[in-house]
Amino acid sequence: MDLRKIKKVHGSEYRPIADLITYSPMPTRSLDMIDPFLFLNHHGFQKYPQNNHGLPFGPHPHRGMETVTFILEGDIMHKDSSGHESVIEAGGVQYMTAGKGLIHAEVSSSEFKKNGGDLEILQLWLNLPASKKMLSPKYVGLQKEEIPSFDLNEGNVTVQQLFGEWNGVKGAFEGNFPISMSTIYLKNGGSFEKDIPENENIFFYIVRGKIKVNGEEVPFRHLVEFANQGEVLKVEASEDSVVILGHALPFNEPVVAQGPFVMNTEDEIREAYRDYQRGLFGTWDG
Template structure:
């Protein structure tokens, strides 16, 4: 069985009027290679005629963003010409690669009508050899994403990437990665085999779960040791977790603002390229 190394509570870092908790990175944990950043926005209820999400046009290079829309919606626009509104239960996967500009805001409908909102964004690193890959964006609605049941229907797994029980995730990834959103009913349990050399990303979004006999409430990130081959999770109450695992890159990482590269020189180059207009133009 895999053992817990440390439990990391998410710190409260509001952004404008957006409730935001951030468990990674923290002063105790820089990354769970290749998982490098998580923001948990909400849960909160927006009134009618609100301003929506505050993420206007900004650049990225050298990493990927995976956005989980649990409630509410998110409108994506980028300098590659992609545009979509993804609603509750949907997922966005954006490969920033060599660089692009994007905005993540609420739809006009959400800003007018308001409603519940809960959205998480995970940053996944790219290996050095793929840092400058061509940017890409795919947004999928809930019914377009692979899902299957476990424990006599008491668990629903939304398989975003990778393979699990013969099911294939909905997004093809540049580096091998398994990633899922798991909805667990109280009393349910699952066991997953995870190779010892892979790092585990395990975040409790809602409710509480038991791992190794320890009850862990929501807004906590669990860091595991690279031991054992098996992870067992029991739901102490109705719960949602994000579970990912992948082999670490074991490369130097320099993260500064919206750029994640391998050297400080590459970070400086990213800023220069962005200022020189090499990330495309913003004409939305």
């Protein structure tokens, strides 16, 4: 099988939010989306002092999409209008289906705000197919020890399997469409190969370190856009690295995104705003 062809490597744009260091590789002026992967924010790395304000993401609505949140350092306290609430710590992952609509907040725990510490968190938005945009909301938050993982390359590569199956290991989360996703930790010199069907789109983001993928060296905070040619990913770390790898068939449906809503038409966006204003996303009790 042939190596998957690289189309372009995209750097992240710096977009701070209050005192939160934030970089985003998608969407940018050079890349809109990689269907069905919509959006990525990379917060940190940074060190918060004692008695800080924590994450700034107070109550806000969503409809028509999903979030996958990776907590590398620090923590997130999640609360939503469907009654879910949890604090997920370093190494854990949150998966939320907004579906027909909910209100949620993502803030730091009272302990983190009091004591401070390291923080690095990423949030990836996944689209939902038109047939599933009005699903009932769902949330699952898992700590590091609750997520299946396995080693490759004699322990030089550790894979957290989040969705789908790889190496006989089933992912921690049950997605709403066929998808594979992993957080991959590579030691300096660690390497792996993975075969991905040519008709699936690949999401490949370097969180930390520096890696060589299919012969091209890519530093951290860069996203690799692949063409749908070839099936093999060949990855080697030039230093200790962290990579997020996902792949799925594209939906090939219209995408209309406005603020926190991702639908298929302008009319559906207007309906989402009306429904939110009418209180159909649930109530927020603070």
